Amino acid sequence: MTEPLDLSDIPSPLRLRLDGDALVHNWRTLNDMSGRAVAGAAVKANGYGLGAREVVARLSAAGCRNFFVAHWREAAEIADLVPPASISVLNGVLPEEVSAARRIGAKPVINSMDQLATWQASGGGRCDLMFDSGMNRLGIEDHRAGAVAAMSLDVDTVMSHLASADEDVPQNAHQLARFQAVASHFPNARKSLANSAGIALGTDYHFDLTRPGLSLYGGIQRKQLEERIRQVAYPEARVLQIRDLQPGDKVGYNATFTADRPMTVAITAIGYADGYTRALSNHGYFTVGESQAQVIGFVSMDLCILALEDGVRTTPVWVCPRFNLPLSAAASGRSQYELLTSLGYRYDRVWLSKAHKTSESLKSLTIR
Structure with missing residues (x-):
């Protein structure tokens, strides 16, 4: 058997250009919109697919001091970048996770009386509390707030x-009214209710700490965010081949597209395994240099076929699927969250300064 190969020098035909300036701008915007509260950052699911370590490093440098993950492995991945006590693990702590929780030093967000018993039995310590205020997902029942408050726990933040x-x-x-009732039992703890969209609901929802996620990464859920939030992620795919089609030529699996005229198409290295959903078959769009190209045929696992505009005889080496999150969500029927978090491991994630964001995309191929 040979040693594992070093993959670091093997280029990918997919890359994700990431705008660190936009990321920081979005956090500062949401922090300002939070009023007297401070904005933390949800960095779970590998920083919503963009790379948690890079996201945390940039937001920490910008002044963010509270980070939220879902799992203990996610906490461990960033615990060397920020004080572990600034990390909250939203899914709480299970008996088999206690040892890792103690070792990592992040705070569990206690979600049930069972989790509370597990944490106390292991020695207790600093924690956050999640109460259900009507979503019926994770959370201690709100009618238990008084009894939990009487336990003299070391609580940093009470949230819903x-x-x-x-x-x-x-x-x-x-939900606001139910959370206010819960919060009244914990006068010395911080309170947190609002996510990205919740920040835009107004000051009543801000309390002490907000927990933006989607809008940090360019997602827009409410009109109040439309002119304030900047796009962060720009997927790009390598052109693998140029083909000329004749009338009657069929395209892709199950021949869902048939050429009705001579056409030139580009075969690109992106597919549904890379988060480019099959729902965009025959109506998704890519930016190709100064023009647009429609996806024709079914999106494959690893490939898309693009119909180039008539008269286009050169095309960039790299092409860009349309990735405006609200528009892409509407076109695909998938949520903005799904679109971000499904950007898979095959992308090279490239954090670039403004001066270098498009330089590589300017290289062109001549269509033969």
Whole structure:
């Protein structure tokens, strides 16, 4: 058997250009919108697919002091970058995780009476508490707030989670009222309710600490964020081949597209395994230099076929799928969260300064 190969010098035909300036701008914007509260950052799911370590390093340098992950492995991945006590593990702590939790030093977000018993039995210590205010996901039942407060726990933050902050519905006010009742039992703990969309609901929802996630990475759920949040992620795919089609030529699996005229197409190295959903078959769009190209045929696991505009005889080495998150979500039927977190491991993640964001994309191929 041979030693494992070093993959660091093997280029990928996929890359994700990431705008660190936009990331920091978005956090500062959400922090300002949080009023007297401070904004933390949800960096779970590998920083919503962009790379948790790079995200945390940039946001920490910008002044962010509170980070939220889902799992203990995610906490361990960033615990050398920020004080572990500034990391909250949203899924709480299970008996088999106690040893790792103690070793890492992050705070569990206690979600149930069982988790509370597990934490106390292991020695207790600093923790956060999540109460259910009407979402019926994770969270201690809100009617137990008084009994939990009487336990003299070492609580940093008491929190709940809004289910419908991206909509103007009565549920938001109902959850706010239930959380306010819970919060009254914990006068010495910080309070946190608002996610990205919740920040835009107004000051009543801000309390002491907000927990933006999606909008840090360019997602927009409410109109109040449209002119303030900048795009962060720009996927790009390598052109692998140029083909000329004749009328009647069929394209892709199950021949869902048939050429009705002479056409030139580009075969690109991106597919549904890379988060480019099959739902965009025959109607997704890519930017190809100064022009647009429509996806034709079914999106394959690793490939897309693009119909180049008539008269286009050169194409960039790299092409860009349309990735405006709200528009892409509407076109694909997938949530903005899914679009971000499904950007897989095959992308080279490249954090670039403004001066270098497009230089490599300017190289072109001549169509033969």
